[in-house]
Amino acid sequence: MRVHAKRAGALLGGLVFPTWSMADWTMNMTPGVTGTSNDIFGLHMTILWICVVIGVVVFGVMFWSIFAHRKSQGHKPANFHENTMVEILWTIIPFVILVVMAIPATATLVDMYDTTESEVDIKVTGYQWKWQYEYVDQEFGYFSNLATPRDQIENRQDKGENYLLEVDNPLMVPVGKKVRLLLTANDVIHSWWVPEFGVKKDAIPGFINEAWFRVDEPGTYRGQCTELCGKDHGFMPIVVEAVPEEKFNVWLAEQKAAAEKERELTQKDWTMEELMARGEKAYQTACAACHQPDGSGAPPAFPALKGSPIATGDMTAHIDIVVNGKAGTAMQAFGNQLSEVDLAAVITYERNAWGNNTGDMVTPKEILDYKNQQ
Amino acid sequence: MSAVADTHAQEHHHGPAKGISRWLLTTNHKDIGTMYLVFSFAMFLLGGTMAMVIRAELFQPGLQIVQPEFFNQMTTMHGLIMVFGAVMPAFVGLANWMLPLMIGAPDMALPRMNNWSFWLLPCAFLILVSTLFMEGGAPNFGWTFYAPLSTTYGPPSTTFFIFAIHIMGISSIMGAINVIATILNLRAPGMTLMKMPLFVWTWLITAFLLIAVMPVLAGVVTMMLMDINFGTSFFDASGGGDPVLFQHVFWFFGHPEVYIMILPAFGAVSHIIPAFSRKPLFGYASMVYAVGAIALLSFIVWAHHMFTVGVPLAGQLFFMYATMLIAVPTGVKVFNWVATMFRGSLTFETPMLFAVAFVILFTIGGFSGLMLAIAPADFQYHDTYFVVAHFHYVLVPGAIFGIFASAYFWLPKWTGHMYDETLAKTHFWLSFIGMNLAFFPMHFLGLAGMPRRIPDYALQFADFNMVSSIGAFMFGATQLLFLLIVIKCVKGGKEAAAKPWDGAEGLEWTVPSPAPYHTFATPPEVK
Ligand code: HEM
Ligand SMILES: [Cu+2]
Numbered sequence: 001m002r003v004h005a006k007r008a009g010a011l012l013g014g015l016v017f018p019t020w021s022m023a024d025w026t027m028n029m030t031p032g033v034t035g036t037s038n039d040i041f042g043l044h045m046t047i048l049w050i051c052v053v054i055g056v057v058v059f060g061v062m063f064w065s066i067f068a069h070r071k072s073q074g075h076k077p078a079n080f081h082e083n084t085m086v087e088i089l090w091t092i093i094p095f096v097i098l099v100v101m102a103i104p105a106t107a108t109l110v111d112m113y114d115t116t117e118s119e120v121d122i123k124v125t126g127y128q129w130k131w132q133y134e135y136v137d138q139e140f141g142y143f144s145n146l147a148t149p150r151d152q153i154e155n156r157q158d159k160g161e162n163y164l165l166e167v168d169n170p171l172m173v174p175v176g177k178k179v180r181l182l183l184t185a186n187d188v189i190h191s192w193w194v195p196e197f198g199v200k201k202d203a204i205p206g207f208i209n210e211a212w213f214r215v216d217e218p219g220t221y222r223g224q225c226t227e228l229c230g231k232d233h234g235f236m237p238i239v240v241e242a243v244p245e246e247k248f249n250v251w252l253a254e255q256k257a258a259a260e261k262e263r264e265l266t267q268k269d270w271t272m273e274e275l276m277a278r279g280e281k282a283y284q285t286a287c288a289a290c291h292q293p294d295g296s297g298a299p300p301a302f303p304a305l306k307g308s309p310i311a312t313g314d315m316t317a318h319i320d321i322v323v324n325g326k327a328g329t330a331m332q333a334f335g336n337q338l339s340e341v342d343l344a345a346v347i348t349y350e351r352n353a354w355g356n357n358t359g360d361m362v363t364p365k366e367i368l369d370y371k372n373q374q
Numbered sequence: 375m376s377a378v379a380d381t382h383a384q385e386h387h388h389g390p391a392k393g394i395s396r397w398l399l400t401t402n403h404k405d406i407g408t409m410y411l412v413f414s415f416a417m418f419l420l421g422g423t424m425a426m427v428i429r430a431e432l433f434q435p436g437l438q439i440v441q442p443e444f445f446n447q448m449t450t451m452h453g454l455i456m457v458f459g460a461v462m463p464a465f466v467g468l469a470n471w472m473l474p475l476m477i478g479a480p481d482m483a484l485p486r487m488n489n490w491s492f493w494l495l496p497c498a499f500l501i502l503v504s505t506l507f508m509e510g511g512a513p514n515f516g517w518t519f520y521a522p523l524s525t526t527y528g529p530p531s532t533t534f535f536i537f538a539i540h541i542m543g544i545s546s547i548m549g550a551i552n553v554i555a556t557i558l559n560l561r562a563p564g565m566t567l568m569k570m571p572l573f574v575w576t577w578l579i580t581a582f583l584l585i586a587v588m589p590v591l592a593g594v595v596t597m598m599l600m601d602i603n604f605g606t607s608f609f610d611a612s613g614g615g616d617p618v619l620f621q622h623v624f625w626f627f628g629h630p631e632v633y634i635m636i637l638p639a640f641g642a643v644s645h646i647i648p649a650f651s652r653k654p655l656f657g658y659a660s661m662v663y664a665v666g667a668i669a670l671l672s673f674i675v676w677a678h679h680m681f682t683v684g685v686p687l688a689g690q691l692f693f694m695y696a697t698m699l700i701a702v703p704t705g706v707k708v709f710n711w712v713a714t715m716f717r718g719s720l721t722f723e724t725p726m727l728f729a730v731a732f733v734i735l736f737t738i739g740g741f742s743g744l745m746l747a748i749a750p751a752d753f754q755y756h757d758t759y760f761v762v763a764h765f766h767y768v769l770v771p772g773a774i775f776g777i778f779a780s781a782y783f784w785l786p787k788w789t790g791h792m793y794d795e796t797l798a799k800t801h802f803w804l805s806f807i808g809m810n811l812a813f814f815p816m817h818f819l820g821l822a823g824m825p826r827r828i829p830d831y832a833l834q835f836a837d838f839n840m841v842s843s844i845g846a847f848m849f850g851a852t853q854l855l856f857l858l859i860v861i862k863c864v865k866g867g868k869e870a871a872a873k874p875w876d877g878a879e880g881l882e883w884t885v886p887s888p889a890p891y892h893t894f895a896t897p898p899e900v901k
Contacts, residue, residue, distance in 0.1 A: 025837060027818040029754060036750075043751045051741035058712055059734060065715040066730070069651075077652040077719040087660050090709045091702060098698045101748065106691060108750040113687045128527075153830060155436040163435065164832045188523040189617060191682060191757060195823045200753045202683050204618060205522065206611020209684040226757040226825040228516045230523060231442045234828030298443065300510045301529065330527060 030196070033221065034213045037198030039108045047101060054094075112198075115210040118180030120173065126183075126190025126203035126225065128330060129232035129289060132337070133171050136182070140256050143337065144169045145285050146235045150293065153235075165222040168285070170239035174248040175218050183209040187332065188230060194223035194240055202227055215242040230330070232289055266340045266364040272348070275361060279349025282342040287350075290330060295354040301330060306354040315351075315360055319370055322347055335371060340364040389891055398493075401485035402891065403470045406492050408788075410467030411781075413495060415857070417459030418774075420503070422850050424452040429812075429846040432839050437830055445829035446514035447506065453517025457635065458542050459499055461769070464777045465638040466491075466549045469577050472784065473553065475882035475889060476571045478562030478898045483555035491548035498541035505531035516827060518628070521609035521620040525601045532602060536595045543588045550584035553577055562881070564900035568659065571880050575662050576641030579669045583630045583637075586673075591627040594620065618683055625676035633672045635769060636736075637665060639776025640707060643729045645880065646783050647711050650726035651718030652877040656710045664703040664710075671700045681752045690749050697747035701740065708737050723875070724798040728779035731771055731806055739767030742817065757827075760820025766813045770849075771806075778805075778856070783878075785863050786870030790888030793863040801859060804852040811845025 031041040069075045121136040127143075134141030147166040151157035160166070173179050183192055185203040192211075193200040201211040215221070223238040243251070284293060290302040295311075297304035305311045310318050322343060325333035334343065344364040351358045390396045390405065400406060427448050431439045440448070470488065474481055482488050505512040510529035513519065524532060557578045561570070570578075597620075600606040607613025609620045640661075648655045655661065677685055677693040685693070711733045720726070742764040746752050755761060778801075785793050815838035820826075824835045831839065873883035881900075885893045 025818075026822040026834065029821040037754075040750050040754055043748055044745070044754070047745050047748055047751065051744060055737070055741065058708060058737065061716060062712045062730075062733070065712070065718065066720065069716070069718055069720055071652070071719040071721045075717075075719050078717040079653065080717075081654045081656050081714075082659070083657075086713070087657055087706070091706060094702050094705045098701065102695060102698060105694065105748045105750055109690060109694070110687065112750060112753070113690075153437055155438065159435060159833060162832070164830060188527055189520060193757075193825070195754060198754060200682050200756060204611075204683070206615075206617065207684065223823075224825050224828075228446070228520070228523065228827045230514075230527060231446065233446075234442065234825075234830050301443075 032196040032198055033215055033217050033219070034197045034199075036108070036112055036213065037196060039104075039111070040198045043105055043108060046104070050097060050101065112211075115180050115212045117178060118212060119177040120179045121182060122171070122173075122179060123182045123184070124171075124192055124203060126185035126187075126192070126229065126236075127332065127337075128187050128230050129225075129236040131171075131190075131192070131225075131236065131238060132186075135252070138252060138256070140252070140259060142169050142255075144171065144239070146232075146237060148235075162222065164235065165224070165237045165239070167237055167239045170220070170241040172241050172243060172248060172251055173215065174245040175215050175242045176245070178212055178214045180210060180212045183211065187330070189227050190225050190229045190236070191227035192223070192238060193226045194221050194238055196221045196223075197240075200226060215240075218242050218244060235289075262339055262341065266368055268364075270341075270344070270363055272352075272361050275345045275348040275363075276352060278341065279345035279347075280353070282338065282346045283349050283353075286334065286338060286342075287346065295350070295356075305350050306356065311350045312356050312358055315362065316370075318347055318351065319343075319362065319367065323367075323371065340367040340371070343367045399489070401481070401489050403474050403482045403485070403488065404788075404889065404891065406482075406488050407467045407470030407472075409492050410463050410470060410495075413492075414460050414464035414467055417455050417463070417499065419853065419857075421452050421455035421460055422853060424448045424455070425846060426850050428452065429843040431829055432831070433843040434840065435831055435833055435836050440829070442829045443511060443514060446516075446827070447512040449827055450513045450516050450519075451502075451506065454502065454513070455499070456769075457517060457631070458539075459495075461635045461773045461777070462546065463495060465577075465580070465635075465773075466546075468573075468638065468642065468777070468780050468784075469549075469553055471788065472882060473556055473574060473577060474560070475787075475885065475893060476574050476880055477557065477560060477565060478881050478894045478900065479556060479560035480892065480894050480897075482552050483559055484552045487548050488552055491545045491552065494541050494545040494548075498538045498545065501534050501541070502538040505534050508534070518624060519598075520624075521598060521601070521617050522611075525598050525609055528602065533599065536599045536602075539595045540592055543592045546584050547588050550581035550588075553581040554585075557581075562894070562897040562900050568662070569900060571641075572644040572655070572658070572661055573638065573641035576637040576644075576665055579665050580634050580637045583634050583669055583672070587627040587630045587634075590623060591631075594623040594627065597623075618680075621680050621683060622676070625679045626673075628679065629676045630669075630672045632765070632768070633668060635773045636776075637669070639732070639773050639780075640665060642776055642780040642783070643711065643732050645878070646725045646729040646779050647714050647733075649783075649875050649878040650721050650723060650729070651715050652720075653714060653718040656713035657706075660706055661710055664706040667703040668700060671696060671703070675700060678747060678749075678752070681749050682756050694747060694749040698744065701744050701747070704740050704743075708733060708740070723782075724793070724795065724802055725779045725783035725875075727799065727802045727806075728775045728782065731802070732775045732779060735767055735771030735775070735809075739764055739769075739772060742767060755820060757825055758820035759816040759824045759826055762826050763813050763816035763820060766816070770809050770813065775805075778802075781860075783875070784882070785860070786874040787882060787885075787887050787889055789864050789867075790870055791863050791867035792870050792874065793859050793867065797855065797859050797862070801852060801855045804855070805849055808845050808847075808849030808852055812842050812849055813845070815839075815842045815845075 029041055029044050031038050123134040123136055125132040131144045144167045147168045148164050152159045183201050183203040185205045190203040192203055197213040199211045199213050201209050219242055221240045225233060225236045291297045291305050295306035323335035325331050341364045344362050344367045348361050351360045431445055508531040512531055513535045515524040557574055597608040601608055601610060607615035609615045609617050644655055675697045678697040746755055746764060782798060819835055819838050824831055870887040872886050881898060
């Protein structure tokens, strides 16, 4: 069935657009790399062909009338109407077709809902506008941000091959293992979709949704957020890197070591220059989407930081709003999202960039103390 | 009933009042119908302009014309204006004009309320459109305004949006009460329920749907209002609320709403196809029962918009089966139209062209609906351009073509002149080509993985987006032609006979064209 369907789909495409390359003119769903996505593809092709057949019959009769039963051809109208037999038939037959269709659909759905016996559990949290991945048993996690440069989006630079579908830190998963996702959100509703897995599930604040997949082929798989989540909804892609298990374990160990190192950096003595350099980077990933790269913001939703009372005024108030966020607005609590080093760097940066020249500096240690006091 | 007929008999020599007060104070169903239709067309152009902005931004990858914030305001306002400003008022306009003429009544049953329910609409839309100029901009959370994006994270103008929705809702409910009162009380003697024209039947059922679900919409926006301004947490998880509750309540309104936008078109097309096939409708009774079945089923399928939300398995299965079931009565309608054409004596004046296109393209929208109903497959389709293609196929060639077909069909009755057939056919063909060019490629985009409501997209989606934008510009520009055709037709043109279409049937064709200001002061006899 599946192979037939694929061939037929390609044939259909080939007939309609014979000369164009199929790469840019993809017209159909593709089967994907997981069992689920293959099952869905099969259902999709079945229901599509059912529709095509019904369409051919119904439109066939209709076009026959349109061409043969015209007044201009001298056709005299018949006067038949109401035929109970016909009416019963065209109610029963579609009903039977639907029942036949419902059976495999039900089986697939039951399978998709079976999240038991997972081997890797990953908590996925949607934020405006990035994803957080946490490996549940490893006590380790990170954020995944759009990596496409602003210049490409604003057409100042040529667009790369994976324009808008690339991130700084992809989600890593081992191949051949049943991976269970636990999805939730921090602010508004998001939706995590990787078409090649056949997985799409909403990430909803206050809820934990489940989904699962098992990838057998190593590779890079791309997707996007599919629930409107505000301004940068179109700019929070998903990239999943499926790697062999050994490689996955090595990566995990490396990442955990790196995270440990990062924690140690909190104790180091930082200079103003170091903090500013690091702060600029952190600002561009975490803050610039709303407050803009030049700190000008987009009032009233996203206030300017350049010359703002908070960024040039009392230091504690500044630390407070960055660490704890501001309830009821899009300003998130970054205290758990960024390391102490990044928090210190970004606050220092905001107080000294774009002519804010306060000369103030806050160290990672001070941030740690601030957090501990709370 | 006789009292109503009497007062109108006394006024019979009255023409319309002069000047602006004719329109402000009128209680005449024809004047009110005209105002609804004019208003609806104005909104259609406004919403259409916003669609042009959207398609211009999507013409190429990258951000060119507007910023994402404004893009989201455009998609939201486009959807709201088209649904509540263009499609629904157009059908109320048709109902005002045609229901009394079709059932042999002198006017609507509640003429003063009729005036009020119209004049509320411009007020509501003035408020809604003014949000574009407010600080923080217009609503930007989609026409489905999911919480908490529309509550905790909504722009300050959200409260005005809520107020506008309340006013529209009041207007719709009053309109619906009026329709029901008119149909149930003012039918000409001898017109039993099962002798009513189908447009009357479909509107009667639509009116009941409106009365059932508009209060639910009002409820959900009121809960939002409370969350935003009075510290409640209906939809705020951090206050113990439930964002999914919003979606249940919204779609309990939302799914019947989509049928509110199509049932009257079903009715109109069921007049037009027999008229130009010169053959009676194949199955009148089964058409009536099918509409009834669709209306009932429409209350138990709402969660098919929420398949990815995490509804429990049993719920998921229930909503999948119920949704698939709706395809059966929908099929019955399509089969009936085709059987009516079969072995008729067909001509293709503009109303028929639009009606035939309606049947074909609406069926395509029904097919994609059936595909979306398969819950596991919906996990791939949901919130992609495939859904956008689906609902534009049922709404543009469905609702909008149904309205155009009706307008051309009844324009001679309204104005007393025939419209310019050549121009009208041009309008049809350009709309038909433009519409398909704009919306058919969206199926491909969705299947290839393009999410909806994004201002910028990955490179593999570039080609079909460009095709789609070209089609959309073509469709958009063509609609100005309709304005021209109608103005021409109002000003002059060939005199229309009382019954300009030889195959048409119904009481509306027994009065002269243009229909006099007051008609059926004495009710006709229906045998
Ligand atoms: C055979 C009949 C139909 C079926 C089985 C059907 C099924 C569906 C399903 C399952 C969805 C949800 C898709 C998703 O979000 O993943 C949907 C969306 C939609 N349908 Fe239909 N549909 C049918 C007819 C119609 C008609 C007649 C209309 C309106 C005239 C309509 C208007 C819409 C709209 C507006 C949406 C999208 C709402 C949104 O998310 O913005 N549908 N349909
Ligand atoms: Cu629906």
